[in-house]
Amino acid sequence: MGTSLNDSLDEDIRLFLIDEKQLHTYDDLTKVNPVTPSTVLTCLQARYDAKVFYTHAGCTLVALNPFQPIPYLYSLDVMKEYHCTSQPQESKPHIFIVAEEAYRNVKGQLEPVNQSLVVSGESGAGKTWTSRCLMKYYATVAASSSVVKKQNTVERIERRVLDSNPLMEAFGNACTLRNNNSSRFGKYIQLQLDSRQLLVGASVQTYLLEKTRVVFQPTGERNFHIFYQMMSGATTEQRKEWKMPNGQCFAWLPNSNTHLEEDCFEETVGAMGHLGINTERQREMFRILAGILHLGNIEFCSSSDDSQPCDLEEKSKEYLQNAAEFLGVVALELESCFRVRTLKAGKQSVLKPCSLSDCLVRRDCLAKVIYAGLFEWLVTYINNSMCAESSTWSNFIGVLDVYGFECFQLNNLEQLCINYANEKLQQHFVSHYLKAQQEEYISEGLEWSFVKYQDNRGCLDLIEGSPMSVFSLLNEESRLNRTSDARLFRVRLENELSKNRSISWDRFSQEPHFTVAHYAGKVNYQIEGMAEKNKDPVPSELINMLHKSKNSLLHQVFSEDEEQPTKGLSKVTVVSKFKNSLENLMKILHSTTPHYTRCIKPNQDCKPLTFKREEVILQLEACGIVETIHISAAGFPVRIPFESFIQRYRMIKPTLTIGILWCILVS
Numbered sequence: 001m002g003t004s005l006n007d008s009l010d011e012d013i014r015l016f017l018i019d020e021k022q023l024h025t026y027d028d029l030t031k032v033n034p035v036t037p038s039t040v041l042t043c044l045q046a047r048y049d050a051k052v053f054y055t056h057a058g059c060t061l062v063a064l065n066p067f068q069p070i071p072y073l074y075s076l077d078v079m080k081e082y083h084c085t086s087q088p089q090e091s092k093p094h095i096f097i098v099a100e101e102a103y104r105n106v107k108g109q110l111e112p113v114n115q116s117l118v119v120s121g122e123s124g125a126g127k128t129w130t131s132r133c134l135m136k137y138y139a140t141v142a143a144s145s146s147v148v149k150k151q152n153t154v155e156r157i158e159r160r161v162l163d164s165n166p167l168m169e170a171f172g173n174a175c176t177l178r179n180n181n182s183s184r185f186g187k188y189i190q191l192q193l194d195s196r197q198l199l200v201g202a203s204v205q206t207y208l209l210e211k212t213r214v215v216f217q218p219t220g221e222r223n224f225h226i227f228y229q230m231m232s233g234a235t236t237e238q239r240k241e242w243k244m245p246n247g248q249c250f251a252w253l254p255n256s257n258t259h260l261e262e263d264c265f266e267e268t269v270g271a272m273g274h275l276g277i278n279t280e281r282q283r284e285m286f287r288i289l290a291g292i293l294h295l296g297n298i299e300f301c302s303s304s305d306d307s308q309p310c311d312l313e314e315k316s317k318e319y320l321q322n323a324a325e326f327l328g329v330v331a332l333e334l335e336s337c338f339r340v341r342t343l344k345a346g347k348q349s350v351l352k353p354c355s356l357s358d359c360l361v362r363r364d365c366l367a368k369v370i371y372a373g374l375f376e377w378l379v380t381y382i383n384n385s386m387c388a389e390s391s392t393w394s395n396f397i398g399v400l401d402v403y404g405f406e407c408f409q410l411n412n413l414e415q416l417c418i419n420y421a422n423e424k425l426q427q428h429f430v431s432h433y434l435k436a437q438q439e440e441y442i443s444e445g446l447e448w449s450f451v452k453y454q455d456n457r458g459c460l461d462l463i464e465g466s467p468m469s470v471f472s473l474l475n476e477e478s479r480l481n482r483t484s485d486a487r488l489f490r491v492r493l494e495n496e497l498s499k500n501r502s503i504s505w506d507r508f509s510q511e512p513h514f515t516v517a518h519y520a521g522k523v524n525y526q527i528e529g530m531a532e533k534n535k536d537p538v539p540s541e542l543i544n545m546l547h548k549s550k551n552s553l554l555h556q557v558f559s560e561d562e563e564q565p566t567k568g569l570s571k572v573t574v575v576s577k578f579k580n581s582l583e584n585l586m587k588i589l590h591s592t593t594p595h596y597t598r599c600i601k602p603n604q605d606c607k608p609l610t611f612k613r614e615e616v617i618l619q620l621e622a623c624g625i626v627e628t629i630h631i632s633a634a635g636f637p638v639r640i641p642f643e644s645f646i647q648r649y650r651m652i653k654p655t656l657t658i659g660i661l662w663c664i665l666v667s
């Protein structure tokens with residue numbers, strides 16, 4: 001009986017894997033032979049066991065999270081070593097190789113090209129850590145000692161760029177079940193370089209902060225770090241000022257007895273100082289944050305007379321007074337904003353009592369709108385303090401760190417947006433490396449057998465496509481002048497979208513939901529509340545009150561914000577805003593040379609040096625690593641556009657015409 005193809009492949013795999021002692025030496029997975037999920041996984045595991053955390057996978061770098069500090073790996077000496085080597089590609093795989101290649105690419109011998117470093121991976125895989133490493137690298141190597149004149153400015157800029165991290169993390173990161181320091185917003189940082197390749201400034205673009213966390217923390221998770229930092233790091237006077245005595249419980253601060261290394265108030269305050277936020281501004285910020293915490297302790301009870309507004313719980317009165325004081329608003333007005341709604345009927349205004357649940361929705365809405373406004377103000381402040389004049393910089397290196405793919409027991413609009421962002425990045429990767437490269441080979445008449453890959457176009461069409469998609473239907477639902485009915489909306493989704501193979505429904509589920517087959521796995525989205533979240537309405541009474549705030553920072557935040565809806569409902573929904581901002585990001589990414597780093601989470605429990613094969617393989621499969629290796633191994637390591645090639649090498653034989661050069665090239 002002859003051996004089948006599968007038998008011989010199994011035999012090859014067996015032979016390859018038998019040489020166990022060699023497996024950890026494969027610096028580049030393109031050298032693995034044969035390339036299969038099993039050989040790739042075993043190599044990565046062997047390297048992880050040997051404490052080697054970075055491995056090339058052709059055009060991508062795979063970074064395995066050690067879940068413990070490895071100080072020698074990121075020291076100044078190591079940075080210098082990678083920066084000074086003549087052939088970085090020949091050094092051991094490291095995130096600094098990616099950083100250095102991008103840095104050298106900008107310089108290029110031809111036109112300098114902007115670069116993007118795209119760091120992806122699931123929550124807790126190490127994206128934020130990696131982005132920090134990249135920023136430290138540039139803050140070090142791009143501040144060469146040859147700069148004498150502007151030493152102070154350059155030093156200040158590096159410090160500011162680095163200080164922007166702890167500050168944004170304090171306000172935008174939180175402890176979740178999957179990661180103690182999970183980014184609850186996305187960011188793209190552009191490091192601005194002058195013509196001598198020196199770091200002269202930076203700017204940051206943020207994406208969709210998960211503001212619901214301020215008022216709702218899933219079981220076992222926490223609110224944003226900054227609140228816990230205030231609770232654990234403030235002086236006695238500050239606690240007195242904020243009316244936060246020891247032992248004080250705040251409803252929006254669950255798990256406040258868990259202390260994390262992220263609870264570093266001093267570092268956050270230090271960073272504020274370095275960025276130029278003076279003590280008065282800091283005081284106003286902390287008063288606003290204290291005001292939010294006090295808001296969370298306000299409770300209502302139904303009035304005995306149905307026609308009357310709800311009453312404040314007796315014990316809430318003090319919290320309302322405190323919140324009003326810190327937010328610089330009149331306590332009576334604050335109370336009335338929660339309990340009474342103003343309806344406009346022509347030129348007349350009618351007052352209507354809010355139901356008990358409406359009072360709470362309004363209280364939560366106020367906290368969310370204030371926190372989101374404060375975060376936005378902070379980002380603008382950081383940008384103003386780091387951004388260089390446009391005439392002083394010529395190129396940039398962008399570092400992208402967006403929230404990782406998420407799948408919980410209950411998923412709603414937040415997860416849909418997060419996973420949509422990950423789909424967009426995956427599509428960029430697919431179209432840049434897996435599709436475009438192969439199409440180019442074929443169009444140039446090169447011998448090439450097409451490597452199949454998982455294209456996520458169908459899933460993206462489902463989410464954002466036109467005319468019918470989850471987003472378009474959701475927008476339509478959110479714009480209706482009535483509360484959305486989850487069951488009806490589910491039927492509408494099914495009627496319109498069931499032809500798309502990326503959507504399905506669990507017929508036995510009681511809850512209205514839909515399931516999307518994302519590139520990284522299936523996720524069930526709960527429909528209840530989704531349209532309302534997408535609308536994100538802010539009652540006009542709340543905004544009008546904030547406009548008059550005596551807290552000058554809060555006053556500034558809301559008077560500057562002209563886009564704030566003052567008529568109750570914003571026409572711009574959450575998903576349309578998010579889609580637009582991601583489209584702009586994609587335009588930037590397409591105009592730069594991308595470098596991909598895939599962070600892998602070796603185990604779900606964040607245990608040091610623990611490699612769970614079944615968890616890693618899912619992540620490798622999801623990001624198409626095997627296909628990437630195949631294409632990189634079979635393709636060309638260097639691909640220069642023809643025009644650039646001619647420009648660069650023409651000098652070797654100037655008499656050659658472009659036509660002749662072309663013949664030489666393709667022969």
Ligand SMILES: Nc1ncnc2c1ncn2[C@@H]1O[C@H](COP(=O)(O)OP(=O)(O)OP(=O)(O)O)[C@@H](O)[C@H]1O
Pocket residue numbers: 065066067068069070121122123124125126127128129130179180181182183184402403404599
């Ligand atoms: N290279 C590394 N060396 C040591 N520890 C690391 C490294 N990378 C990540 N970690 C550890 O893993 C934790 C999670 O990493 P990180 O916060 O960067 O994940 P993430 O991918 O940004 O997650 P999220 O999407 O939730 O923001 C870090 O807090 C750190 O403790």
